[in-house]
Amino acid sequence: xxxxxxxxxxxxxxxxxxxxxxxxxxxxxxxxxxxxxxxxxxxxxxxxxxxxxxxxxxxxxxxxxxxxxxxxxxxxxxxxxxxxxxxxxxxxxxxxxxxxxxxxxxxxxxxxxxxxxxxxxxxxxxxxxxxxxxxxxxxxxxxxxxxxxxxxxxxxxxxxxxxxxxxxxxxxxxxxxxxxxxxxxxxxxxxxxxxxxxxxxxxxxxxxxxxxxxxxxxxxxxxxxxxxxxxxxxxxxxxxxxxxxxxxxxxxxxxxxxxxxxxxxxxxxxxxxxxxxxxxxxxxxxxxxxxxxxxxxxxxxxxxxxxxxxxxxxxxxxxxxxxxxxxxxxxxxxxxxxxxxx
Amino acid sequence: xxxxxxxxxxxxxxxxxxxxxxxxxxxxxxxxxxxxxxxxxxxxxxxxxxxxxxxxxxxxxxxxxxxxxxxxxxxxxxxxxxxxxxxxxxxxxxxxxxxxxxxxxxxxxxxxxxxxxxxxxxxxxxxxxxxxxxxxxxxxxxxxxxxxxxxxxxxxxxxxxxxxxxxxxxxxxxxxxxxxxxxxxxxxxxxxxxxxxxxxxxxxxxxxxxxxxxxxxxxxxxxxxxxxxxxxxxxxxxxxxxxxxxxxxxxxxxxxxxxxxxxxxxxxxxxxx
Numbered sequence: 001x002x003x004x005x006x007x008x009x010x011x012x013x014x015x016x017x018x019x020x021x022x023x024x025x026x027x028x029x030x031x032x033x034x035x036x037x038x039x040x041x042x043x044x045x046x047x048x049x050x051x052x053x054x055x056x057x058x059x060x061x062x063x064x065x066x067x068x069x070x071x072x073x074x075x076x077x078x079x080x081x082x083x084x085x086x087x088x089x090x091x092x093x094x095x096x097x098x099x100x101x102x103x104x105x106x107x108x109x110x111x112x113x114x115x116x117x118x119x120x121x122x123x124x125x126x127x128x129x130x131x132x133x134x135x136x137x138x139x140x141x142x143x144x145x146x147x148x149x150x151x152x153x154x155x156x157x158x159x160x161x162x163x164x165x166x167x168x169x170x171x172x173x174x175x176x177x178x179x180x181x182x183x184x185x186x187x188x189x190x191x192x193x194x195x196x197x198x199x200x201x202x203x204x205x206x207x208x209x210x211x212x213x214x215x216x217x218x219x220x221x222x223x224x225x226x227x228x229x230x231x232x233x234x235x236x237x238x239x240x241x242x243x244x245x246x247x248x249x250x251x252x253x254x255x256x257x258x259x260x261x262x263x264x265x266x267x268x269x270x271x272x273x274x275x276x277x278x279x280x281x282x283x284x285x286x287x288x289x290x291x292x293x294x295x296x297x298x299x300x301x302x303x304x305x306x307x308x309x310x311x312x313x314x315x316x317x318x319x320x321x322x323x324x325x326x327x328x329x330x331x332x333x334x335x336x337x338x339x340x341x342x
Numbered sequence: 343x344x345x346x347x348x349x350x351x352x353x354x355x356x357x358x359x360x361x362x363x364x365x366x367x368x369x370x371x372x373x374x375x376x377x378x379x380x381x382x383x384x385x386x387x388x389x390x391x392x393x394x395x396x397x398x399x400x401x402x403x404x405x406x407x408x409x410x411x412x413x414x415x416x417x418x419x420x421x422x423x424x425x426x427x428x429x430x431x432x433x434x435x436x437x438x439x440x441x442x443x444x445x446x447x448x449x450x451x452x453x454x455x456x457x458x459x460x461x462x463x464x465x466x467x468x469x470x471x472x473x474x475x476x477x478x479x480x481x482x483x484x485x486x487x488x489x490x491x492x493x494x495x496x497x498x499x500x501x502x503x504x505x506x507x508x509x510x511x512x513x514x515x516x517x518x519x520x521x522x523x524x525x526x527x528x529x530x531x532x533x534x535x536x537x538x539x540x541x542x543x544x545x546x547x548x549x550x551x552x553x554x555x556x557x558x559x560x561x562x563x564x565x566x567x568x569x570x571x572x573x574x575x576x577x578x579x580x581x582x583x584x585x586x587x588x589x590x591x592x593x594x595x596x597x598x599x600x601x602x603x604x605x606x607x608x609x610x611x612x613x614x615x
Contacts, residue, residue, distance in 0.1 A: 097562030123545060154570065169585050176578040182569035187562040197355055206551045209559050252557035253566060327538035334530045339520035 003052070005086040006061040007224045010034070010042040015062070015083045017225025020103040020294065020303075025221065037176035045219060051093030058087055069253035072198065075141065075220075075228035086223050090230040096280070097218040099146070101210055103139055103212040103284040103303045106170030110137050110286035110301050117299070117308050122185070123319055124312035128292050136290075139303060142204070143195040143231035147188070147242040148279075153250040154183035161265035180264065182254045188246055192283065193238040199287075200298055201241070206309040208303040210283055214304065218282065228282060234279040247280060375432075379411040380447060382485040394493045402500035404460055405432045405440030408489050412447040419446045419612050423455035424602030433457055438606065443492050445480065450486075452476050453612035456597075461609035462504045466596045471495070473613040480615040507595035510609075 007025070009016045014029035016039075017029045025034045034042070058067040060078035067085055069076050074090030077083065091097065103115075111134045118129050156179070163174045190212050194204035216222070250271045258264050284303025289296050299310030357465030371385035372378055383391070394564060395406045414422040423444040427433070433440045446453060456464045465471070472495040479488035493517060500599040512519075524530055597609050 008540065039540075088539045142556040152569075158576075159573070166585070170582050171585050172580055172582055174578060174580045177576040178574055179572075179574045181570060182568060183571040184566060188560045189562045189566035191560045203551075206553055208553075208555050249557040249561065250394055256557075257571070299613060307551075307554070311550050319546065322545065323538045326535045326541045330534040330537045332531060334533060335521055335524040338527075338530065339517060339524045 002061060003055060003088055003218055004058050004061055005046070005088050006083055007043060007086075007221060015224075017084055018102065018222055019225075020106050023102060023104075025224070036219075043221070045221075046088070048088060048092035048096055048220075052089035053093075054089050058085070060085055064301050070198075072196065072229050072232050073208055073227065074230045075223040075226060077227075084224045084226075086220050086228075088220070091218075091220055091223075091228075095144070095230045097282045098279045099215050100141065100222050100282040101212075101215050101284055101304050102222050104214070104303065105140055105284075105286065105303050105306055107137060107286070109306070110139070110303075111135075113301055113308060114286075114288060114299060117310065118312070121312045123314045123322060125292070125318070127317040128290065128313055129298075133288070133290055136204045137286050137288045139226040140285055140287050141226055141228035142199055143229055143284050144204075144233050144281050144283045145195050145231070145233075145238040145242070146190040146192055146279045146281045147239065147246075148190060149242075149246060149273045149276040149278060150185070150187055151250050151271055151273050152183070153245055153247070153254060153265045153269065154181060155251060155254045155258075155269040156181040156270070157264055157266040158217065158287065161260075161262040162262045175180065178261070180258055180261075182257050184250070184254055184257070184289060186250060186253060188249065191242050191245060192280075192281070193233075193241050194231045195235075195238055195280070196229050197232050199285075199300075203298055203300050203309045204285075205284065207307050210302065210304055215281070217282065222282075226284075231280065235280075239278065241283040241323060242276075243273060246273055343423055374491070375407050377409045377411075378407075378409070379413070382410055383489070384486075387486045387489075387494060391489055391493060394497070396500065398493070398497055398500060399434060401435045402497075403439060404463075404500055405434050405438075406493065406495070406496055407432050407440065407442040408445070408484065409442060409494065410445040414444075414446055414448060418556070419444055419449060419453035420455065420600075420610065421450045421603065422446070423453045423610065424606075424608045425604070425609075427455055427457055428602055428606055435459075441496065441610075443476070443489070444552040445485065445488070449613050449614075451614050452480055454610050456609040457606065459504075461597050461599055461607065462508050463499055465505060465508055466609075466611060467596070468495075468499050469609070469611040472499075473611060477591070477613045477615040505595050508597060509595050510597045510599050512607075513598045513600055 007016045008014065009027035009030060009032055010196060011032045012027060012030040014027055016027050019026040022033065024036070025039050053130050058068055058069065059065070060081060062083040063078060063081040065078055065080040067076060068079055069087065073087070075084070075086045078085050114134055114137055118124065159178045159180050165172050178195060192208060192210065194201045230238045251269055255266070285300040286303055288299040290299070295313065297311055301308050371383065371388040373388050375395045376383065376388045376391045391408065398404055398406050409423070409426055417425065423442050426444070427440065432438070432442065435458065437458035439460050441454060441456040441460040441464060442455045442457070450516045454464070454469050454472060472492060475489045475491040475495060475514060477493055599607050599609050602608050
């Protein structure tokens with residue numbers, strides 16, 4: 001059995017890839033289109049419940065060339081024949097994802113989003129905005145741990161109501177002090193935590209949220225036509241990140257129930273988590289990494305919703321020019337407008 | 343011959359007397375600082391006012407003038423008041439400090455012209471207050487009371503001096519002049535600098551992206567429940583503070599100024615009665 005999977009068109013045998021707009025599989029050669037059910041009939045789902053040995057190198061099924069892939073890359077393309085190649089060992093056993101949100105945005109849409117975004121970065125250097133960069137936008141299934149848990153927490157502290165009134169030539173300020181306690185329970189579902197060391201946690205957090213209504217049971221078929229990474233952050237490492245997020249959510253939730261006071265302060269708090277479950281999921285992103293003067297600048301699009309995050313280098317020259325323009329405009333408005341009123 | 347001479351002398355004296363009486367009838371009683379062309383004030387009243395005016399001059403170094411007339415030589419009350427002050431040598435010190443109350447019976451208008459230090463002491467608000475008092479008596483044809491009220495006001499405002507928030511506003515400068523003032527104004531540069539720095543910082547740091555999830559994004563619908571919810575009263579305290587009266591008499595620091603035909607700067611204001 002081959003260690004690399006390549007999905008072929010049942011009609012013509014060309015590489016069959018997932019097509020985001022139709023959410024089906026399309027052969028670009030003979031234009032045949034297959035829904036998930038139709039495709040499943042032709043190509044049975046491989047269960048891959050057992051761990052498979054990770055090999056040093058993989059060979060492309062179509063042309064026999066060696067695939068160039070990082071340790072964590074689990075779906076890629078053959079650099080010679082451009083066929084989609086899925087490395088089975090990296091989707092099997094402990095690396096077998098439970099769920100996937102398929103791409104909804106095409107690469108062209110992603111390019112368009114990037115080009116709109118980069119044009120609005122007025123402080124980015126001109127060289128950075130060059131057109132050829134756009135073609136390097138890559139669709140990647142990124143590994144995420146989706147955590148669900150029960151929480152029980154409390155906050156307590158002191159609250160104040162302030163009442164003022166006037167009597168004669170005196171102003172009275174009455175302050176009433178209260179002690180408050182709020183204890184509550186909540187269930188949190190599918191909190192995503194980035195499971196790839198390659199991808200920046202902060203940016204991955206900013207492309208949230210994903211719409212879980214479109215989540216599917218995992219199938220390698222969705223990987224066809226995209227890159228994919230396997231996790232290299234274990235669930236228990238990711239759990240600490242999730243815990244601090246849930247503690248924050250719960251505290252805010254409890255705080256939102258402290259109403260009717262002019263001000264309050266929390267003196268003590270505690271949030272306990274139980275029934276923590278982690279589920280391994282592949283979520284779609286478009287990624288573009290631009291190198292500029294030795295530094296990586298990341299641009300990420302949520303492959304489902306189109307939400308954008310990214311950073312660009314800042315050109316000090318452009319900053320100064322921008323500052324001067326604002327200065328000049330404000331000054332002109334202040335001088336000519338202000339002169340109407342003095 | 344002697345008899346004839348006596349008769350001529352008597353006639354002459356009588357003539358001179360009649361002439362003088364006639365003169366007084368028109369000019370009435372006037373002094374250096376109280377010019378009553380219409381004879382509304384008695385001699386003793388003029389002398390009393392003049393006495394008060396001289397004390398103000400000694401104490402506060404302010405020249406005070408009252409002019410009552412029905413002939414402003416075709417000038418507006420403002421121009422007549424300004425010119426009367428400028429061309430009759432009034433004013434104390436190098437900046438000709440002083441003020442003039444013109445009671446213009448032709449247009450039934452009272453106008454106060456201020457000059458030098460008096461521009462700063464008598465802000466628009468204060469002039470308005472004085473005119474309130476003066477016009478009240480003028481409309482009752484109580485000219486002496488109007489003058490006394492004026493003098494008393496001058497005394498009390500001169501005594502309290504220039505209000506701390508006083509500033510001059512030249513009402514006659516054209517737009518170009520005001521633009522020039524704004525160009526020279528330091529705060530404009532500070533404001534523009536602060537805004538441009540803030541705008542640059544905002545644009546620099548806002549380029550990355552925003553977190554759009556909140557504490558309820560991953561909360562399962564309806565799963566949140568308060569299991570304990572207590573609010574207990576501890577204590578209370580009441581503080582009493584005296585309300586400071588904010589009216590400090592006069593108020594409003596603006597002194598509007600303009601230039602008279604002599605080129606000197608005046609302040610002032612008028613009121614119909």
